Amino acid sequence: MESGQRIEAALERAFAAIETPAGPPRLAAAMRHAAFGGGQRIRPRLCLAVAMACGDDRPEVTDAALAAIEVLHCASLVHDDLPCFDDADTRRGKPTVHRAFNEPLAVLTGDALIVLAFQTLSRGAAGAPDRMARLVDIVAAAIGAPTGLCAGQAWESEPDVDLTEYQRAKTGVLFAAATEAGATAAGVGSPTWRTLGARLGEAYQVADDLRDVAADPEKLGKPVGQDEALGRPNAVKELGVPGAIARLKALVTEAVDSIPECPGREPLRTLILEETGRFIPASLAREAA
Amino acid sequence: MESGQRIEAALERAFAAIETPAGPPRLAAAMRHAAFGGGQRIRPRLCLAVAMACGDDRPEVTDAALAAIEVLHCASLVHDDLPCFDDADTRRGKPTVHRAFNEPLAVLTGDALIVLAFQTLSRGAAGAPDRMARLVDIVAAAIGAPTGLCAGQAWESEPDVDLTEYQRAKTGVLFAAATEAGATAAGVGSPTWRTLGARLGEAYQVADDLRDVAADPEKLGKPVGQDEALGRPNAVKELGVPGAIARLKALVTEAVDSIPECPGREPLRTLILEETGRFIPASLAREAA
Structure with missing residues (x-):
């Protein structure tokens, strides 16, 4: 099965497990x-690519891990879009959850998606309890306090924000979890796999900052200029467009150089270089060339 | 150690594990x-009482389970108090989280507390992976979709609400999880333990409805009359005060009668009858007597 199809199938199974007539239908629809x-499914594709490079000997555990990672990402988007954060009307070219449904359901959808990540791990990794315990740890650390996505978002309520720590916690951490979870799902527990994801996450955040200034609303599918409007830290503001592009390329190099020894090291390296080639917005790539 | 002290100590350990200088300080303070x-700690006391009745052979697993249950309960209160739900100014006699901090931090606090429940289970039950996996399932089902607390709250966004299903999902489910988790933590996996919690949860919801009409704001520590104002289902409106009190007593009887065979069945029965005696507001108990 092609990777994209496998990821959609894994997500479908995760949702099917909690979709019963006993539940409130609008919550299920909002989820x-x-x-x-x-969604581009960047994080689950990364998780799957690492698991496959490591042998993918328990595909059901890999599927649970990648679905959990993606579901957490979606949860964070729903809450980030709420009126008290970005107050976004659109996401991925569609109305945000609080616009399409209502604000209470958007809060609950984010909550229930966080929980779905753990339900999915618990179901999918039931046959491998040691891997499951480690995956719960990895996923929980990626979303919660003190250094997960929630913490990253919470830095915006602090008087002093450190750009590196903020970006690491906001985006890097879920990418790092994706690579570590992929390796863990395949029975390779080494935390050295985190570096690959962490660097790619930082690169993706820089790319996001570049997209924000490139200001192509149709392609991005969400309002632009939010970072500027909210006074958030931004790599482009700190380094300029050429500096940010150079930083992005350096991060990708660090990422692929960090890949630990594994059966599928070379194909993984090639795949990552291909995918990250699309990180830089076309208009800015031309400008910087 | 006395039960109350043991519960506070277990909660302190759960929080200490995620309180590091790396995290944003205001999020930690809000959590x-x-x-x-x-907090009255009713759910963790119930969880602990069941675990002790079942032998409590792995106290660290029991502590993780009861802390996870209480942390989830607190998470649900923070989100329930948000402006888009109850818009409450006070909770337990203090400002609510969004009043004491801000609305973004209140959303993130709820999220991070949900995650903390799983982090706590993962840490505390690491030495008993089989019990841990089951506890993750129990806790996730209690908070998520399709029939956990989030689902209970989401019923309020549905055009038709079933009183029984709504109350079960909103309160009964976390009580049922508390008793099942207590038994599971002690190595007794039987889901028959859920009935005890489920009935007590229903009784507690009826008691909450009674407190709402008894309208004693100082004692309750939160604004009263919310159910009436929001047009929510309410046992007192359906059955009247004497009918609701009779229903509460019947539920407690069903609860204690359901306690499965275990080494500490009689002390558990006595404890529950004592504690539930305090469910009925004094003013209404006098009136109904």
Whole structure:
């Protein structure tokens, strides 16, 4: 099965397990709205690529891990879009959850998606309890306090923000979890796999800052200029466009150089260089060339 | 150690594990604000009482389970108090999290507390992976979709609400999880333990409805009359005060009668009858007598 199809199938199974007539139908619909249609699936693709490079000997555990990672990402988007944060009307070219449904359901959708990540791990990794315990740890650390996504977002309520720590916690941490979870799902527990994801996450955040200034609303599918408007730290503001592009390329090099020895090291390296080639917005790539 | 002290110590350990200088300090403060000072700890006391009745052979697993249950309860209160739900100014006699801090931190505090429940289970039950996996399942089902606390709250966004299903999902489910988790933590996996918690949860919801009409704001520590104002289902409106009190007593009887065979069945029965005696507000108990 092609990677994209496998990821969608894994997500479908995760959702099917909690979709019963006993539950409130609008919550189920809002959760699907948040998770399907339009996502690039970058983090689960990374998780899967690492698991496959490590042998992917328990595909059901890999599927649980990549679905958990993507579901957490979707949860964070739903809450980030809320009126008290970005107050976004659109996401991935569709109305945000609080616009398509209502604000209470958007809060609950984010909550229930966080929980779905753990439900998915618990179900999918039931046959490998040692890997499951480690995956719960990895996933929890990636979303919670003190250094997960919630903490990253919470830095915006602090008087002093450190750019590196903020970007690491906001984006790097879920990428780092994706690579570590991929390796763990395949029975390779080494935390050295985190570096690959961490650097790619930083690169993706720089790319996001570049997209924000490139200001191509149709392609991005969400309002632009939010970082500027909210006074958030931004690599482009700190380094300029050429400096940010150079930083992005250096991060990708560090990422691929960090890949630990494994059966599929070379194909993984090639795949990552291909995918990250698309990180830089076309208009800025031309400008910087 | 006395039960109350043991519960506070277990919660302190759960929080200490995620309180590091690397995290944003205001998020850590908001999480503590939500979880300490004023809570009755009814659910963790129930969890602990069941675990002790079942032998409590792995106290560190019991402590993880009861802390996870209480932390989830606190998470649900923080989100329930948000402007888009109850818009409450006070909780347990203190400002709510979004009043004491801000609305973004209140959303993140709820999120991070949900995650803390799983982090706590993962740490505390590491030595008993089989029990840990089951506890993750129990806790996730209690908070998530399709029939956990989030689902209970989401019923309020549905055009038709079933009183029984709504109350079960909103309160009963976390009580049922508390008793099942207590038994599971002690190595007794039987889901028959859920009935005890489920009935007590329903009784507690009826008691909450009674407190709401008894309208004693100082004692309750939160604004009253919310159910009426929001048009929510309410046992007192359906059955009247004497009918609701009779229903509460019947539920407690069903609860204690359901306690499965275990070494500490009689002391558990006595404890529950004592504690539930305090469920009915004094003013209404006099009136109904």
